[in-house]
Amino acid sequence: MGFLGIIFRTLFSLAGPTVILLYPLYASVQAIDTLDDQQWLTYWIIYSFITLFELSFWSILEWFPLWPYIKILICLWLNLPKFNGATFIYQKVVRKYVNVGTKARSNKAGGQPKVLQMMKPDTIKTIESHIQKYGPEAFDRVIKGVRS
Numbered sequence: 001m002g003f004l005g006i007i008f009r010t011l012f013s014l015a016g017p018t019v020i021l022l023y024p025l026y027a028s029v030q031a032i033d034t035l036d037d038q039q040w041l042t043y044w045i046i047y048s049f050i051t052l053f054e055l056s057f058w059s060i061l062e063w064f065p066l067w068p069y070i071k072i073l074i075c076l077w078l079n080l081p082k083f084n085g086a087t088f089i090y091q092k093v094v095r096k097y098v099n100v101g102t103k104a105r106s107n108k109a110g111g112q113p114k115v116l117q118m119m120k121p122d123t124i125k126t127i128e129s130h131i132q133k134y135g136p137e138a139f140d141r142v143i144k145g146v147r148s
Contacts, residue, residue, distance in 0.1 A: 016068065020047070020075045027079070043079050043086040045094060050074065 024047070028040040050071065054061060061067045077085040131139045 012068070012072075016072055019072050019079070024075075024079050039079075039081060039084065039087060042090040042094075046078055046086045046089050047075065049094070 031037040
């Protein structure tokens with residue numbers, strides 16, 4: 001491919017770390033500052049599973065020259081908030097098969113209700129601002145209205 005191949009490999013070597021590590025790290029730091037951490041915690045969990053898969057099956061994956069490109073596309077789908085792929089995979093796969101201590105934590109007094117655990121971070125922020133503005137009693141009335 002010559003010159004085009006060199007340009008493509010260079011762009012790929014820059015895009016891979018950016019998509020897989022730099023942007024998620026930056027967004028994670030932002031999430032910590034804004035208490036919007038669900039998307040990024042799930043991303044890092046799923047990314048850890050991808051890395052474990054890669055380490056375990058590297059001898060097989062090296063026979064697939066497209067694997068690095070596929071990995072970038074998967075990580076892009078996982079970390080872009082528009083697709084919310086990490087949360088989707090976490091709820092559909094990880095939560096079903098890796099439930100270490102979840103029952104014990106969810107039954108503790110003062111833990112988050114299951115409804116709040118399933119909500120998107122933006123929804124939780126909206127609820128928190130509603131509670132701050134109108135008080136917890138107003139939120140309780142809303143919940144009672146939904147249940148009836």
